[in-house]
Amino acid sequence: MKRNSWQDYQKQIADDHYYYARSCIRQNFFPGSERAFIDILTRDLGKDLLDDPKHSSCTGIGYHSDIVPLETIMTVVARQFSLMNEVGYENFVTSCITSFGIYTEILATWQEFPETEERTREYLRKATGREFTKPASLAHTSDIVFHFRDDIAARAKRRLVNAATGEPLRVVEHIGCHYAKIFPKSGIGGSEFPYVLAGMVESWGGECVDYPERRHCCGFGFRNYLVQANRGYSIANSHKKLESMAPYKPDFIVANCPGCAMFLDKWQYTIAEMEGTTYGENGHGIPVLTYEEMAGLVLGYDPWELGMQMHQVDVEPLLDKMGVEYDPAAKYLGRNGKFIGKPDTAAVNCGQSELLYDIKE
Amino acid sequence: MAKYFDMLMEDVRFREGLHACMNCGVCTGVCPAAEFYNYDPRQIVSIVQTRDEEAIERLLKGDTIWFCGECMSCRPRCPRGNTPGYVIQALRTLSQKLGFFVESEKGRQQLALKRTIGENILRTGYCIVPKLVRPELHPEQGPVWQWIYDHDREVFACFTPVYGREGAGALRRIDDESLDEIRRIFDTSGGTEMFETIERHSDRKAREMGYEQGADDRYMMDVFQKNSVEP
Numbered sequence: 400m401k402r403n404s405w406q407d408y409q410k411q412i413a414d415d416h417y418y419y420a421r422s423c424i425r426q427n428f429f430p431g432s433e434r435a436f437i438d439i440l441t442r443d444l445g446k447d448l449l450d451d452p453k454h455s456s457c458t459g460i461g462y463h464s465d466i467v468p469l470e471t472i473m474t475v476v477a478r479q480f481s482l483m484n485e486v487g488y489e490n491f492v493t494s495c496i497t498s499f500g501i502y503t504e505i506l507a508t509w510q511e512f513p514e515t516e517e518r519t520r521e522y523l524r525k526a527t528g529r530e531f532t533k534p535a536s537l538a539h540t541s542d543i544v545f546h547f548r549d550d551i552a553a554r555a556k557r558r559l560v561n562a563a564t565g566e567p568l569r570v571v572e573h574i575g576c577h578y579a580k581i582f583p584k585s586g587i588g589g590s591e592f593p594y595v596l597a598g599m600v601e602s603w604g605g606e607c608v609d610y611p612e613r614r615h616c617c618g619f620g621f622r623n624y625l626v627q628a629n630r631g632y633s634i635a636n637s638h639k640k641l642e643s644m645a646p647y648k649p650d651f652i653v654a655n656c657p658g659c660a661m662f663l664d665k666w667q668y669t670i671a672e673m674e675g676t677t678y679g680e681n682g683h684g685i686p687v688l689t690y691e692e693m694a695g696l697v698l699g700y701d702p703w704e705l706g707m708q709m710h711q712v713d714v715e716p717l718l719d720k721m722g723v724e725y726d727p728a729a730k731y732l733g734r735n736g737k738f739i740g741k742p743d744t745a746a747v748n749c750g751q752s753e754l755l756y757d758i759k760e
Numbered sequence: 761m762a763k764y765f766d767m768l769m770e771d772v773r774f775r776e777g778l779h780a781c782m783n784c785g786v787c788t789g790v791c792p793a794a795e796f797y798n799y800d801p802r803q804i805v806s807i808v809q810t811r812d813e814e815a816i817e818r819l820l821k822g823d824t825i826w827f828c829g830e831c832m833s834c835r836p837r838c839p840r841g842n843t844p845g846y847v848i849q850a851l852r853t854l855s856q857k858l859g860f861f862v863e864s865e866k867g868r869q870q871l872a873l874k875r876t877i878g879e880n881i882l883r884t885g886y887c888i889v890p891k892l893v894r895p896e897l898h899p900e901q902g903p904v905w906q907w908i909y910d911h912d913r914e915v916f917a918c919f920t921p922v923y924g925r926e927g928a929g930a931l932r933r934i935d936d937e938s939l940d941e942i943r944r945i946f947d948t949s950g951g952t953e954m955f956e957t958i959e960r961h962s963d964r965k966a967r968e969m970g971y972e973q974g975a976d977d978r979y980m981m982d983v984f985q986k987n988s989v990e991p
Contacts, residue, residue, distance in 0.1 A: 421930060423886045423887040423888045423889075424888060426920075426930035426931050427888055427889065427890055427893070427931070430916060430919035430920055430930040430931065431918075431919045433919075433930050434919050434920070434930070450928040450929065451928070452922075452926065452927055452928045452929075452932055452934075452935070453934075453935065453938050454938075455885035455886070455934055455938060455939075455942055456881060456885055456886045456887050458881050458887060459887070460877055460887035460888065461873075461877050461878055461881055461887055463830045464870075464873040464877055465849065465852040465853060465856070465870065465873075466870060466873050466874045466877065466878045466954060466955065466958065467878070467881070467951055467954070468853065468949065468950045468951055468954050469771075469772070469773065469853075470949040470950050471945060471946055471949040471950055471951035471954075473949075474945045474948070474949045475942065475945055478941060478942075478945065500832075508772060508776075511772075511776065512772045512775075512776075515772060522945065522948045522949040523945070525948050526941065526944040526945045526947070526948040526949070527941045527944060527945065529941075576831040576832055576833055577831075577832065579836075580831070580832045580833055580835055580836050581832045581835055583836055590836040591836075614833075615792065615833075616792040616829065616831040616833060618792060618829075619829065619831075620792065620793065620828075620829025620830070620831060621829060621830050622826065622829075622869060622873060623793070623827075623829045625872075625873060625876065625877060626869045626872050626873065626983075626984055627897060627984050627985050628869065628983075628984065628985055628986055628987035629866075629869070629987070630900065631796065631987075632792070632793065632796045632797065632827075632829065634900070635795065635796045636792045636795060636796065639795065665900050665901055665902060665905075666900065668900070668902040669899075669900040669902070672902075704918075706918070706919055708904075709904065709908060709915070710904065711901075711902040711903075711904045711905070731907070733911060733914030733915060733917070733918065734913075734914050734917040734918055737914060739907075739911045739914045739915075740907065740910075740911070741907065742902075742903040742904045742906065742907035743903035743906070743907075744903070745902055745903055745904075747902075
């Protein structure tokens with residue numbers, strides 16, 4: 400059966416000792432998710448992970464905006480591998496789908512066109528005096544969470560079920576184009592039936608929603624968002640997805656890629672402001688989670704420690720549904736509980752239950 | 761006449777991305793850019809495949825090649841193993857090398873990308889940092905981002921011990937030695953040359969278009985914000 404074709408796309412995922420590369424977008428918009436990933440791996444699962452301060456952006460957003468040449472990004476990536484070699488690690492883990500696509504593409508290009516690898520080595524040597532060996536394994540951070548999904552399930556404090564009815568929560572999973580569309584073999588489940596998030600959802604008690612535009616792009620489109628004049632492209636494609644998923648009444652969206660999570664969240668805000676349309680229950684938007692946030696909730700982490708207050712679409716309707724206890728008054732506090740004001744309200748959060756979530760100053 | 765096709769063939773992405781297209785149009789069927797723009801990747805691949813130098817030059821100087829979002833949705837779908845997205849990347853790179861990108865409104869936007877993302881990479885080691893996402897240029901980011909932006913030190917301190925400082929953690933300041941390595945990589949591997957090429961041709965075109973100061977901030981904001989291309 401074609402639906403089970405994901406089983407043909409399996410890859411080796413290292414069990415321990417990860418060299419961790421951060422994501423420009425994830426650390427900007429979901430810094431709590433990056434922290435949660437490290438905490439889950441090291442604290443909950445007892446794994447070894449190195450967060451090396453010397454690594455940089457892979458420059459992938461620049462590359463896919465066509466201002467960073469292929470030769471340059473190859474050399475930047477080679478430097479990351481060199482840094483990993485320097486500290487004795489060989490399992491490279493990246494927290495970004497754009498980066499993951501970049502690393503898979505570059506490793507494949509070096510394989511297919513060996514002269515590009517030779518040239519990269521020359522550039523790196525000339526620029527930095529460095530040498531490098533390629534990683535033994537390459538994974539996206541979600542691959543690692545998928546790998547340990549049953550260990551996480553065994554430690555679960557909560558499940559992805561409606562606490563009132565016991566029914567599984569209905570989840571839209573969004574994979575992110577560069578996870579497996581560039582090199583289907585590099586992603587769990589390939590590009591047709593990617594299983595990386597679906598596997599987590601199923602292990603933790605939820606059920607995935609199938610809908611027509613499930614594999615459509617979130618609409619980032621690099622220059623199509625980054626240049627203000629082009630943003631119609633970006634919102635139009637998110638709109639297409641949201642319109643397609645809404646009739647299936649998902650309880651939340653979980654995204655593989657930090658950019659996708661941000662766009663599906665922020666464009667819901669924009670659509671609500673522009674047209675008054677919201678896609679969730681009771682006039683609210685659909686909460687959009689990262690998989691680290693989803694895993695964190697399952698493991699009993701506090702939603703504000705996970706950084707879910709940084710979302711534009713309120714997550715409280717989901718937290719209530721799951722029976723998560725949280726302190727509404729703590730949502731928008733700064734460091735050490737300092738009150739720093741709170742964001743203005745927005746149409747995307749103005750459902751009938753809005754007052755329940757209003758923080759008393 | 762320049763042999764544009766031969767120049768494209770020097771790019772490994774072009775060699776990987778174009779074998780023999782049978783014009784089935786599956787790429788266009790799944791393309792998010794075709795969803796929104798009057799854009800048809802099938803047609804672009806078809807034009808390039810003919811090796812018609814004049815037609816390729818029109819592509820290199822036109823808006824069309826700049827519509828693609830590089831999502832690569834076309835890649836796994838093509839029954840002949842082509843990747844129109846790679847062909848686009850090769851066309852864009854060549855358009856910039858030859859200075860043709862400034863001949864179209866969408867192409868001229870490369871200056872904005874160079875001055876935002878590009879310069880940020882060299883300055884910070886990241887493509888994006890919070891202060892680059894200025895709310896007045898990003899109204900779609902909404903009031904929560906405005907709150908984060910206004911209170912960045914307080915908010916990010918909840919999640920990282922090193923916001924704007926050296927050390928391990930999110931949004932750390934990358935050390936000078938590492939940044940020097942990144943800059944030398946750009947100098948050595950063609951990144952800096954690409955940035956200079958974008959600036960040089962943009963300045964020439966800006967003056968041609970009547971911007972007396974060349975590619976100044978006013979020109980930059982115009983290419984960033986103005987949109988006269990009908991979707």
